[in-house]
Amino acid sequence: MSPQRLALRTVLLGRPRTVLAVLVIAASLSALDLFAGHIASDRARLEYRAVIGERLGHLAIQRTRGKQNEGAPMFDRDEAARIRQIAEAMPGVALVLPQMSVGGMASTGERSALFRGEGIAADAPAEAPGKLKAGVRNGIAVSVGQARTLGLRNGSNVTLTGAAEDAETRPLSAEVVDIFSTSGLSADARSVLMPFELAQSLLDTQRTERIVVFLTDPAAMEAKRDQLRRALKRGGVAADIRSWQEQSPSFIVEEKTARISFDCVAGMAFAAIAAAIAATISMNALERRREVGTLRALGMRNVSVFLMFAAEALWMAAIGVVVSLVASGLIAWVVNRAALSYSAHHALRPAPMLVELDLNRMTMAVVTAMAVALLAALVPAFKAARGGIAEALT
Structure with missing residues (x-):
């Protein structure tokens, strides 16, 4: 069996630790997506304020x-x-x-x-x-x-x-x-x-x-x-x-503040993803020493063991990305529907700013999350691949 299929089988078994790691990845990316959407929505508000409200034009x-x-x-x-x-x-x-x-x-x-x-x-x-x-x-x-x-x-x-x-x-x-x-x-x-x-x-x-x-x-x-x-x-x-x-001097200041805030949130999100992946892969490698030793005794090479754990991290990240996209879209839809319903019943009040999803930043977050997951799995995967067969089977 190929390392990729073994990794996918391990993830699909749904061990609590793996499920928790996937949920951490999904929650971190969903929070990052919604924060990026908040920044995009705020930027649209600033653009309207400057172009139309302050008559600066484009x-x-x-x-x-x-x-x-x-x-x-x-x-x-x-x-x-x-x-x-x-x-x-x-x-x-x-x-x-x-x-x-x-x-x-x-x-x-x-x-x-x-x-x-x-x-x-x-x-x-x-x-x-x-x-x-x-x-x-x-x-x-x-x-x-x-x-x-x-x-x-x-x-x-x-x-x-x-x-x-x-x-x-x-x-x-x-x-x-x-x-x-x-x-x-x-x-x-x-x-x-x-x-x-x-x-x-x-x-x-x-x-x-x-x-x-x-x-x-x-x-x-x-x-x-x-x-x-x-x-x-x-x-x-x-x-x-x-x-x-x-x-617009105010836009320049607010845009710089928004970038710093997004960088901080993105740093915390990717740190959480890296920690979840590293801990999960390390514990999985430790608990499956006998399984790895048996595979090695049956002819699996060190490179294949390394690829199996690396692929496991990528599969967890990929599933977390899919869950985060669904969650982000659902949350944005619910918030927008609630906001539109509220504004329809309070027509004399200013309309609320709706939640937008910044597709460019979401795409960058997905690529970065996959890269972070791979980097976080390198050390535990390398240690698992270097283990001896006799030591793993004892």
Whole structure:
């Protein structure tokens, strides 16, 4: 009988020790899969928050850093129009919008406060927080915190004064047309949203700071960035193209934290798998000394004994992987069904973030688990293969 078939027979006998090792492997991988799914779900939430909630878009076209030192930190009107034309002509582009950051002082006459605002186009994504009213050129949307500070409500009037270097600023009157919540957004979220032309007027300029691009397929973001970079170069436009990850400082911090957390959980999971495999193979080899000695006396070579115990570890890992995949899928399905049922009965509350399964990380975890199982079995398998026949049969 081949070493592989002997190993499979030993595993299928279902000894308590072997079953326990398989369950440890399955539980460790299932926990790792669900944690990876949590990270993937959290990343999707961060992407939505940055791209839609904070209006960063998937890509942002800005003046190259080197040009900023030459006194032209923004695009002039012709350059902005040419960039929009190039970007809108590309396949896979859903929306191209100009944006302008503006800061300064907001005053109601009784109260004053600093603000960090954003000039946006009227056709911004509908699901983004903060709505401007079409036809109201001086209509602004104010965050709940800013409105509370200034005592504003819908219909209130406020005077805005922009702050810009080397530019003459003048106060402009604005009307509050919407008060939006910034809960769930990062601390970098703007507190005042205004029409793009109003932001230009506050800074006394006709230039455009950046042009934001929304894609139909976010997964193709890097490919689209390369295509857009080449198209702009052919059009004679010198510009940097930044992804939403590069624009969001909070995402960079949270992504780094998530990677460290995943590495720690993965290390503990694989350590548990290695310990379970090593202990099981060692005890099996010790208890089956007579069996191994008999096989050796019947002509089995040392290499075949080694392969038998190594294959036994791989079979345990393979069965544990199958059990973990089934368990992970079942747990994710149950949690998602429960979450959707809860949100359906509480429609006024925010929808919960569903559990996702990261197939890339799951595949890497499976390959790593098989490799860890093989490495953990090497020492006990080698010791079992080196044992003498006479010593094993005594």
